[in-house]
Every structure is written in C-alpha cells, then in structure tokens.
Amino acid sequence: MAGEGGRRTEREPVAVVTGGASGIGHAVVADLAAHGYRVAVLDREAPADGDADRVRWVVGDVRDPEANDRVVDVALSGFGGLDLFVGNAGVHDGGIGVRDVGGAELAEVTRYVLDVDVVGYLLGARAAAEALADSGGSMVFTLSDASYLVRGNGAGIAYAAAKHAALGMVRHLAADLAPAVRVNAVAPGGIVTGLRTSDGRQVFADADEIAATVRAFNPLGVVLCAEQVAPLYRFLASPAAAGMTGEVLRPDGGLTVR
Numbered sequence: 016m017a018g019e020g021g022r023r024t025e026r027e028p029v030a031v032v033t034g035g036a037s038g039i040g041h042a043v044v045a046d047l048a049a050h051g052y053r054v055a056v057l058d059r060e061a062p063a064d065g066d067a068d069r070v071r072w073v074v075g076d077v078r079d080p081e082a083n084d085r086v087v088d089v090a091l092s093g094f095g096g097l098d099l100f101v102g103n104a105g106v107h108d109g110g111i112g113v114r115d116v117g118g119a120e121l122a123e124v125t126r127y128v129l130d131v132d133v134v135g136y137l138l139g140a141r142a143a144a145e146a147l148a149d150s151g152g153s154m155v156f157t158l159s160d161a162s163y164l165v166r167g168n169g170a171g172i173a174y175a176a177a178k179h180a181a182l183g184m185v186r187h188l189a190a191d192l193a194p195a196v197r198v199n200a201v202a203p204g205g206i207v208t209g210l211r212t213s214d215g216r217q218v219f220a221d222a223d224e225i226a227a228t229v230r231a232f233n234p235l236g237v238v239l240c241a242e243q244v245a246p247l248y249r250f251l252a253s254p255a256a257a258g259m260t261g262e263v264l265r266p267d268g269g270l271t272v273r
Contacts, residue, residue, distance in 0.1 A: 029094040030252075031086050033057045033077050033139050034104025039157055039206060042241035043101055043248050044070060050249060053094040057086040057139075058104065077104045077135030083142035091146060098152040099252040100143035102136040105157065108173040115171075125173040132177035133184065140188055140198075148195040153252040156185055160204035160267045168204070168232065169225075182263070189261030197260040199251045203244050204267025205229030233268025 030047050034040040035056035044054050048069040061072035071089050075082025090097045108128050113121065136156055147154065161170035161178040170178070182200070189198040207225050226238045247264050250256055265271065 026095045028052050028098040028252075029090050029096050030054045030099040030101060031057070031090050031097060031139070031143055032101040032103060033083075033086070033135065034157075035101075036060050036062050039203065039241045039244060040101070040103040042245040043103065046242070046245040046249060047099075052099070052249075053090075055086050055090040055093065057082060077139060078130050080138050080142070083138045087142045087146060096150055097143060097146035098150050099248075100139060100147060100152070100154045101156070101248055102139045102154065103157040104135055105132045108171040110169050111171040111173065113172050121173075125176070128173040128177050129180070132174070133180045136181055136184060140184075144192060144196065148192070152196060153256075154188065154192075154196060154198045155248045155251045156181060156198075156200040158182055158185070158200045158202035158263060160202060160265075160270055162202050162263070163265075164270070169228075185263070186261050193260055197251075197256070199256070199259055199261070200263045201244060201247045201251070202263050202265045202267065203239065204233060204265070204270055206239055206241055206244060229268070232273075233270055234273055235268040237268045239266055239268075 028051060030052050032040055032044050032054055035044040036058040044056055047054050052069070054070045055073065056070060057073045057075055057077060059074065059076055061074055071093055073082065073086040073089055075085060077083065087097060106128055108124050111121070111124060140154060143154065158181055159178050160168050161175045162182040164170070165175050185198055185200045192198060205225070229238050230236050244266050247266065251259065251264065
C-alpha cells in the first residue's frame with residue numbers, strides 16, 4: 016500500500032497521538048484506528064477500554080522529553096514505523112485576565128499552560144521528526160480559535176498566548192521540515208470536551224450553557240463535537256492534502272467572517 020506521505024510501504028499506517036485519552040484526542044485515536052491506522056498514544060492516563068490490538072498506550076507527561084521518545088519508540092518497535100504525529104495534549108487557563116490574579120499565580124498558570132501547550136508540542140515534534148522524514152509523513156497539531164482571537168471565546172491571556180505561539184510553531188516547523196514532512200493544524204472553535212485548567216477544574220462544567228454561548232458566537236450557529244472534527248486530522252495526513260503544509264483548518268462556525 017502507499018504510505019500517507021506518498022512513499023511505498025507494505026505495512027499499515029502508524030500514528031502517534033498525544034492527549035488521546037479524552038476529548039478531541041480520544042476521537043482522533045478512534046477515527047484513525049477505524050480507518051486502518053495503528054496508534055501509539057501518550058497521555059497521563061490510559062482508558063480501561065483501550066484497543067490493545069490497534070492502539071497502544073504510554074502513560075507519561077508531554078512535558079517530559081523521555082515520555083515523548085518512549086511513545087515514538089512504541090510506534091517504531093511495535094508497529095514498524097511512523098507516518099503521522101498528532102500533537103493534541105493541552106490545558107486551559109480558565110479565562111484569567113492579567114488583572115484577575117496576583118503576579119505569582121499569573122506566572123505559575125502561564126508557565127504551566129505554555130509548558131504543556133507549546134513546549135509539549137515541540138518535544139513531540141522533535142521526537143517524531145526523524146521517523147516522519149524517513150516515511151515522508153505528516154504532523155498535525157490541535158490549535159483553537161484562541162490562535163486568532165484574544166477575547167470573547169472564554170480564553171484567558173495565558174491560553175491565547177500559548178495558542179498564538181503554537182500557530183507560529185506550526186509555520187516554523189512547516190518551513191524547517193519541508194519537503195520531507197508536512198506540518199498542518201486543526202483549530203476548532205467551541206468543542207465541548209473534558210478540557211481542564213492548570214489546577215484541574217473542568218473548563219466546560221456546564222455543557223449546555225457553553226453550547227448556547229458557542230452557538231450564539233459563530234455565524235453558522237453550530238456546535239460541533241469531537242467526532243465531527245476528528246476526520247480532518249486524517250485528511251491532512253492523506254494524499255488528498257499532499258500540497259498542504261503550514262495550513263490551518265478552522266472548523267469554528269465561520270469566525271473569520273464574524
């Protein structure tokens with residue numbers, strides 16, 4: 016069969032996904048596994064219902080370089096290669112503004128959000144880059160509407176800064192790793208998931224209230240679920256997207272025309 020990057024391979028395509036135990040990451044893992052991928056997942060927990068045949072779990076923190084190396088090693092040794100890296104693990108800041116908390120708390124929250132949402136992505140990219148160059152593979156990162164907006168969507172200053180940084184990271188990696196590896200992203204808007212803040216609180220504690228706010232906020236009046244967004248990651252890794260790098264798909268209900 017043809018690999019996702021267009022090179023010939025006799026094995027099934029293989030992906031690494033970070034933050035795959037819940038939310039968008041969980042939906043991406045399920046979508047990839049259902050469409051012929053074998054998937055190695057890095058998360059701080061492994062679900063009890065994990066698919067042991069097509070999916071293997073590595074328990075670890077994306078802020079740890081060795082954990083990122085381990086999950087890539089699982090893909091290579093267990094499944095025979097690597098064709099797609101999905102950087103998805105993330106945390107939220109709870110919507111705090113620069114005047115909402117003291118300096119020490121603001122520094123602590125910001126450093127934690129940047130460590131997970133930016134440094135964690137970079138460590139995963141570093142761990143996967145060589146194997147993806149060998150296979151002609153792809154990287155796909157989860158951004159958000161906070162990569163483009165700075166107010167009105169519930170994001171605080173630390174989360175907005177992290178997602179703007181991640182957008183720059185995607186573009187830098189796309190230039191740096193071309194032509195061997197394509198690097199793209201998906202930036203959903205208002206997906207109601209189990210996303211948590213740096214202190215462990217659920218961002219979307221009242222799902223109905225959040226859904227109503229999201230519906231009123233975007234021009235299409237839609238609230239998408241993680242399962243609707245997940246196929247976009249597979250598309251960006253497919254031959255149909257062979258001419259795309261440094262691009263961001265925005266399933267956000269049309270916020271660009273808001």
